[in-house]
Amino acid sequence: MKQLLTPILAAAVTAMVMIMPMGANAAMKGGFTGANEHVTTGGVQVVRTADGGAVVILDSDFSLDGAPDPHVGFGRDGEFDVASDLGKLMADTGLQIFVVPASVNVEDYNEVYIWCLEFSVALGVASLN
Numbered sequence: 001m002k003q004l005l006t007p008i009l010a011a012a013v014t015a016m017v018m019i020m021p022m023g024a025n026a027a028m029k030g031g032f033t034g035a036n037e038h039v040t041t042g043g044v045q046v047v048r049t050a051d052g053g054a055v056v057i058l059d060s061d062f063s064l065d066g067a068p069d070p071h072v073g074f075g076r077d078g079e080f081d082v083a084s085d086l087g088k089l090m091a092d093t094g095l096q097i098f099v100v101p102a103s104v105n106v107e108d109y110n111e112v113y114i115w116c117l118e119f120s121v122a123l124g125v126a127s128l129n
Contacts, residue, residue, distance in 0.1 A: 028106070029046075029128065030044050032114065035121075038123040039064070044062070044112045044128075054106045055100060058098075062094060064124065067116045068116065069118035070114050070123055071087060074108075074109035074111065075111040078125075084109065086101075109128070111128060112125070112126045113126075
């Protein structure tokens with residue numbers, strides 16, 4: 001089941017990630033570049049949680065110029081993996097947090113995508129490092 005966090009839960013998760021011991025929340029980070037004539041900007045982080053899980057955080061500067069069915073997910077070397085779909089964007093701008101299900105191994109990927117599910121096209125890609 002794909003799971004999005006409400007703004008209140010997002011703030012709580014962000015606070016938990018910030019207070020975890022050093023090393024417990026090792027993050028991969030990146031910045032979005034638009035794709036297929038879409039403007040997608042802002043930062044993204046993939047953060048390990050204290051329980052061994054992970055969350056994807058679209059930073060407060062995140063912005064998408066709009067699309068009919070934008071989702072967040074992972075890919076590798078220019079290929080989006082539909083099985084990694086984390087759910088639909090809550091908004092076209094701002095801080096958003098998505099829980100990564102246990103079935104998705106974040107180490108298998110080196111990119112975060114904003115993906116239009118309806119048209120099967122990338123709207124933005126962020127290379128992770």
